[in-house]
Amino acid sequence: MIRITLIGSGNVAQHLIQAFAKSELVDIVQVFSRQKETLSHLLDPTQIVTDYSALQESDAYIIAVADNAIASVSEQLAFKNRLVVHTSGTVSLNALDPKNRRGVFYPLQTFSKNAAVDFSVIPFCLETENHSDYSVLETVAKSISNAVFPISSEQRKALHVSAVFVNNFTNYLYQIGHEICVEHQVPFEILKPLIQETAQKIKILNPADAQTGPAKRNDSSTIEAHLDYLTNENQKNIYKLLTQSIQHNGKTF
Structure with a gap:
């Protein structure tokens, strides 16, 4: 022992x-x-x-x-x-x-x-x-x-920063999604299967290959519609930043 x-x-x-x-x-x-x-x-x-x-x-x-x-x-x-x-x-x-x-x-x-x-x-x-x-x-x-x-300690720094992105930041995005649902009287429960499927998908796919959505497709009309719909400036800014980041990293749309 x-x-x-x-x-x-x-x-x-x-x-x-x-x-x-x-x-x-x-x-x-x-x-x-x-x-x-x-x-x-x-x-x-x-x-x-x-x-x-x-x-x-x-x-x-x-x-x-x-x-x-x-x-x-x-x-x-x-x-x-x-x-x-x-x-x-x-x-x-x-x-x-x-x-x-x-x-x-x-x-x-x-x-x-x-x-x-x-x-x-x-x-x-x-x-x-x-x-x-x-x-x-x-x-x-x-x-x-x-x-x-x-x-190593240096590798652990990289892991911890990565963990903040995949855990803490992701959970904050869940919170935003929950706030939007509550504001418009939509059950957040409806989104839970999508959340689970997204998490399951990266077990078999590289995250870049699993990326979908209007930013990935460069669907400008949907993106503009979403921005017009959002009333919270913080939510709008986060939406814009993430959209631009996905488009910048995407090789194809």
């Missing part, structure tokens, strides 16, 4: 706790949380510590806190020469205090507090300073996921 300690009590930490609880290869030694009650529904109280000095020895310490707190948390760890990793998609491995062996254990997924997550399909992006530590992280990741990749 690989002994791990989690530091943090937010969404990522809580989802990892639940995933590791089902693993036969990983044993959660302790979890650090500033308030024990935050995790009392997931762990035995004796496993939750509120003082860094109470942390026992583990094979790996996973820091799952806000990006801007990672460096300070790693500095507060009293021990040396142990494997300490963070779960951030944007923070460099070098942000961790060098008194310990450093690594990254990044699950590329969006986490919400009350939404169940299937970790078996979540990609884990791993980075360490030496091969033996990578083997430890790989075993931990593979105990809950079937998708594990060696990814």
Whole structure:
């Protein structure tokens, strides 16, 4: 069994706790949380510590806190020469205090507090300073996921920016679509099969090949009709920007 300690009590930490609880290869030694009650529904109280000095020895310490707190948390760890990793998609491995062996254990997924997550399909992006530590992280990741990749800090930056486009920005476009439907008393439910089909399509097609719509066809009359119909200036500007971007990148219409 690989002994791990989690530091943090937010969404990522809580989802990892639940995933590791089902693993036969990983044993959660302790979890650090500033308030024990935050995790009392997931762990035995004796496993939750509120003082860094109470942390026992583990094979790996996973820091799952806000990006801007990672460096300070790693500095507060009293021990040396142990494997300490963070779960951030944007923070460099070098942000961790060098008194310990450093690594990254990044699950590329969006986490919400009350939404169940299937970790078996979540990609884990791993980075360490030496091969033996990578083997430890790989075993931990593979105990809950079937998708594990060696990814450098520089590559992780590219992945995170890409993730913002395909997840956060896409979800915002869903929000705009929802607002338009509500404004005109149209059930948003009607669009959900289209959303699902679009997501399914890129499993077999390059996104550029899957692109459809008036911008792709250079259907100027439909584009102008849509712009005339929209009453919200922000929605109009986004529509214009995305249309121009699709047309600029399109090789054929």
